[in-house]
Amino acid sequence: MNHNIFLKPLMYLDPGSGSFIIQMLLAGVLGIAVAVRIYWKKIIAFFKRNKTGNIQDQVDEMDEYGEHEVDQPDEKM
Amino acid sequence: MIDAQKQLGSFRDPSGFLFYKNGSLYRQVNLVYQKHFDWLMDSGLYENLVAQNLLVSHEEVTPIDFQQPQFANKTIQPEVVDFISYPYEWTFHQLRSAALTTLRIARIALEHGMILKDASAYNLQFHRGHWTLIDTLSFEIYKEGEPWIAYRQFCQHFLAPLALMAYRDTRMGLSSRLFIDGIPLDLAASLLPFRSKLQLGLLTHIHLHSRSQKQYADKAQFAAKGKGEFSRKDLVNLFESLRNSVKSLSMPVPKTEWAHYYEDTNYSETAFEEKKNAVREFIEQVNPNSVWDLGANTGQFSRLASEKGIFTVAFDVDPGAVSQNYFRVRKEREERLLPLVMDLTNPSPGLGWGHQERQSMIDRGPVDLVLALALVHHLAISNNVPLGKISKFLKKISHHLIIEFVPKSDSQVQRLLRSRKDIFENYTVEGFEEAFGYDYDIIQKRSITGSDRTLYLMKAIGQ
Structure with a gap:
């Protein structure tokens, strides 16, 4: 593991290659994970009451979709 | 003459750089970036992002004092941001907002045929009540088949510190001060508790990602060759997966009144x-x-x-x-x-x-x-x-x-x-x-x- 550091000149190691390769390996797999999650969330939503009071959810919505689509937040923080 | 104070943090990017002159802020755009800049302006991406407060607006001005004029293309004057703050001065909730905004910008850019080439947290500022990208030169024309060039940076600048704060301690946010280009993923992986591996997003984007970096660190030629295609759909899924990973991290919203x-x-x-x-x-x-x-x-x-x-x-x-x-x-x-x-x-x-x-x-x-x-x-x-x-x-x-x-x-x-x-x-x-x-x-x-x-x-x- 870490003993490699002493065997190889650290400054010539490039972490970029690994970041490319992992994406190649993940290609396709991520699609499945994302799809599973969508269905899972639908199942959860079916059993859960729609809650909109949470300030974190409101801010998430602003960050992800912009402010115009957000309802006026309620009074409770 | 351009002020000695020029450039600040932007000198690494060959596309162009920031400089001050007579108290005003300008950005030189270099020839090498010209076609990307034109695409940004002509594809409607610039307009779209600025309308949603996701990118600082700018005006093209008469070229001023080109530095290395053989490389220079034009000068723009960006809207001034009141105060530049840094990720180690943001709380978990602020960094989380900046992360989600970055992914949103990346998604919109892709819809306009461009890829976000930098996912640096330093490129986002909380400006007039909105998280806004301040580096106009962050986009490149998208070439289908290539993975996300800013993937590592996104994980280091956003996902790693957010995970460390959520799983360990909010003070881990200060560790961004130690590393100018985000938290190295091997460090994040070793500091995170085992249960972080049970989170699919963190398992892939931090733990496996870090292992892959270690594995292929001295095999650049292998990556250059590539061994397949990374389709547009894969890219969309990657953004979505990162978004889910960010959203899975939370810290209690402080209640004290x-x-x-x-x-x-x-x-x-x-x-x-x-x-x-x-x-x-x-x-x-x-x-x-x-x-x-x-x-x-x-x-x-x-x-x-x-x-x-x-x-x-x-x-x-x-x-x-x-x-x-x-x-x-x-x-x-x-x-x-x-x-x-x-x-x-x-x-x-x-x-x-x-x-x-x-x-x-x-x-x-x-x-x-x-x-x-x-x-x-x-x-x-x-x-x-x-x-x-x-x-x-x-x-x-x-x-x-x-x-x-x-x-x-x-x-x-x-x-x-x-x-x-x-x-x-x-x-x-x-x-x-x-x-x-x-x-x-x-x-x-x-x-x-x-x-x-x-x-x-x-x-x-x-x-």
């Missing part, structure tokens, strides 16, 4: 109102362009300035208070208030190349007016900083100062003294006025009825 804090202090309701009125009056008297509120808590006094349209930074050492302030800013859609985490006993230093890529707190000043309310006793008594040193520091960052002196008779100070020896002989109104007298002229002085505290309006000498 103002009332609780002030029940604890030495102020009756009327005295508190009196203090507010006095501060309001002093602010009007100074009529500042911008204000820094030091020890702002959740920003109640900061709002006396920001609600008048004065740009105000609300610094506090407590991330809980800063997050609470931040949520309020978002909820009320306030545009002139910027809450930040800052430990005044160890403020942000100058970082990076030549100490100049990220500016120190002092270098980002001075401002017209600093508020230092209910602060001096924390610095002088809890942290043993002599009054004269406090005054010298404040003079470096302010032209005017509204400061509250909290004497030893105050129960808050008594509380601080309970656990330490009283070695603070000069900590009296007279000692305070004498120490500050070297740096400031006292313009006004007001005792707050019903408390032992005194409020001062001061003006820095020689400014």
Whole structure:
């Protein structure tokens, strides 16, 4: 593991290659994970009451979709 | 001549760089970036992002003082951001917002045929109540088949510190100060607890990602060849997966309300109102362009300035208070208030190349007016900083100062003294006025009825 550091000149190691390769390996797999999650969330939503009071959810919505689509937040923080 | 202060943190990008001239900020766009820049402007992406406050607007101006003119293409003048803040000054909730905004920008860019080539947290600023990308040169024409070039940067700048804060401790956010290009993933992987591996997003984007970096660190030629296609759909899924990973990380939203804090202090309701009125009056008297509120808590006094349209930074050492302030800013859609985490006993230093890529707190000043309310006793008594040193520091960052002196008779100070020896002989109104007298002229002085505290309006000498 870490003993490699002493065997190889650290400054010539490039972490970029690994970041490319992992994406190649993940290609396709991520699609499945994302799809599973969508269905899972639908199942959860079916059993859960729609809650909109949470300030974190409101801010998430602003960050992800912009402010115009957000309802006026309620009074409770 | 271009100012010596040019470029700041932008010198690494061959596409262009920032520079100051005669006090204005410009960005040179280089020839190598021309076709990408044209695409940004012609594809409707620029318009779309600016309309949603996701990118700073700019105007093309007559080229000024091209540096290395053989490479230069044009000069643009970007909209000025009031205050540049850094990820180690943001709370978990602020960094999380910046991360989600970055992914949103990446998604929109892809819809316009461009890829976000930088996912640096430093490229986002909380500007006029919105997280906004300030680097106009962050986009490149998308070539289908290639993975996301900014994937590693996104994981290092956003996912790793967010995960460390959520799984370990909110103070891990400060570790961004140590690494100019985000938290190295092998470090994040070794610091995160085992249960973080049960989170699919963290397992892939941090743990496996880090292992892949280690595995292929000396095999660049392998990556260059590539071994398949990374389709547009894969890219969309990657953004979605990162988004899910960010959203799976949460920290409790601080609940403490103002009332609780002030029940604890030495102020009756009327005295508190009196203090507010006095501060309001002093602010009007100074009529500042911008204000820094030091020890702002959740920003109640900061709002006396920001609600008048004065740009105000609300610094506090407590991330809980800063997050609470931040949520309020978002909820009320306030545009002139910027809450930040800052430990005044160890403020942000100058970082990076030549100490100049990220500016120190002092270098980002001075401002017209600093508020230092209910602060001096924390610095002088809890942290043993002599009054004269406090005054010298404040003079470096302010032209005017509204400061509250909290004497030893105050129960808050008594509380601080309970656990330490009283070695603070000069900590009296007279000692305070004498120490500050070297740096400031006292313009006004007001005792707050019903408390032992005194409020001062001061003006820095020689400014």
